[in-house]
Amino acid sequence: MSDSTDHLIEPTADERAELEQLRLEVARLRATRERRRVGWRPIVSTILIVLGCILAPLALASVWVHNQISDTDRFTATMSPLIRDPAVQAAVTDRVTETIFTNVNVKAIATDAVGALAAQGVPPAVTDRLEALTGPLASGVQSFVHGRVANLVASDQIAQTWDRVIRVAHTQAVAVLDGSASAIAIQGDKVVLDLAPFIDVAKQQLASDGLTIVNRIPEVHPTIAVADAAGLVQARSWYTASDRLATWLPWIAIVLLAAGVYIAQHKRRALIGAALGFAFSMLVLAIGLAIGRTIVVDAVPSRSAAPVSAAFDIVLRFLRDGLRTLFAVGIVVAIGAFLAGPSSTAVHIRQGVVKGLTWLRSRSGLRATGLGKWVHSYRVALRAGAVAIAVLVFLFLDRPSGLAVLLIALVLLVVLAVIQFLDAPGDRPAATG
Structure with missing residues (x-):
């Protein structure tokens, strides 16, 4: 009886070939269905992010121009x-x-x-x-x-x-x-x-x-x-147009970038792409300003080159400060999204940091049972609060620079490391002999 049962269970070579063919067909059908299901989302997401990145430097320039025109x-x-x-x-x-x-x-x-x-x-x-x-x-x-x-x-x-x-x-x-x-x-x-x-x-x-x-x-x-x-009517029309552009164009760029990330199937990947594209658009604006400076200086006699170049740098310094700040924001957001992601590199970096902080805690002799449990219980809220405070500090700074953005990010990393250092749910009072 056992022999006959084993003979029935064991498939023949033809059956195995047919089974493998069916598996390949099922896999092909699943892949086709997957492509059909998500085909529009990456395209629309990419279009929105690209439009947002294109409008970002235009929005920055429009705000700068409007400030120079309307703000004495x-x-x-x-x-x-x-x-x-x-x-x-x-x-x-x-x-x-x-x-x-x-x-x-x-x-x-x-x-x-x-x-x-x-x-x-x-x-x-x-x-x-x-x-x-x-x-x-x-x-x-x-x-x-x-x-x-x-x-x-x-x-x-x-x-x-x-x-x-x-x-x-x-x-x-x-x-x-x-x-x-x-x-x-x-x-x-x-x-x-x-x-x-x-x-x-x-x-x-x-x-x-x-x-x-x-x-x-x-x-x-x-x-x-x-x-x-x-002439005055045209000048007033330009003034009104600059006011509207400076008011709405930044929000349009932000909405496009946010919508592109939101509808993307892989939101973290889209966020990294949007942040890098945003930073790249600021880099393109910086290159354009450098080219414009060269053209302006070359267009004047050599004896006037020094004052003209100095005037160009002075007049545009606030615009350059703004693009440096936004470039730093894009890079920081891209790095943060990458390190928080599931890639093997990000996972290894996080594991290495956690192991390092765990080793440091063990070497320090810290035995704060109540504090460790409390931090572990509210670790998500503490991390979210630290990020929120960092964002608020950036928003309320008067004309933050690129260096200020990097310092805020560095302080945030230190605060998150301290939270991880104190996160010790397994702490127990040291045994006394």
Whole structure:
């Protein structure tokens, strides 16, 4: 009976071949069904993430542009260092000195003076020697004036005057662009200037000079046309557009990236790809700025290259700081998502850290039974709280830098390591003999 049963159980070679063929067919059908089931998700997820990465640098640039246009404090902070830069100061000094001596010919004045002396009967031996000194005299005077102008341009007085001028000019420009300037208005196809403020000043001045009869003049608002309205209308349209882009474009980029990660079948892998793509988009923006800097500097004469390059770096420094910060955020998020994933490398790294902390705890002689159990019971909440605090610190920092992002990530790793170090559910009081 046993022999017959064994004979029935053992398949023949043909049966084994048929069974293997059926297995291959089932595997093929399963693979086909799997591809059909998830085929749209990776495509849509990839499209959304790519769009988000493309819009990210555009969103950063739009926010920077809008801040420069609408925020007087930010504009002043951006432009204030210009007059304090040595290369810009040297260029201003040269230009001012050149302008002075374009209108004042020291050598010609000295030559005229020598001629006047000769006309008064001064001997030719004396006037000839004086004539030979007119060139060095002109050069010396120019050097003296250049030095005094350089000292003036580098003084705090000029720097403070520069700050006041750009602040007032920007405030007035913003008032015109957003329509809050009461003295500037559009009537028909012309931009008109209301002369009432000027009349009030004139009345005050005349009254202080004794002509009090001007106080009888009623409040009037005469206007004069100063420009065509088309240019101002276009400028206001650009101002409104920049405001909307700066408001909505960052959120659109964030929503696209988040949606791409959410609908992905492998969310952790999608998060890593989105973070790396986000960081890469910041790198592309940095490369574009570097190329633009080269083009701008190469387009000016060599003597102007130094001040132009310095001005370019100063004006765009906040934009560069922003892209460095976002680049660091993308890299930190990508590394964090990778280390928290199921890949063998990430698992080995986590296991190595846990083993190292366990060994360190055993070597330290720590025996905190209650603390270890408490930390073990709330370890998930403690880790989530540490991550949340790190995110809040980043969000509430005023203009966080890339270095600040790396420091926050480093402190977070230390806090997580401390939580792991204290996580000791098996702690027991040491036996006493």
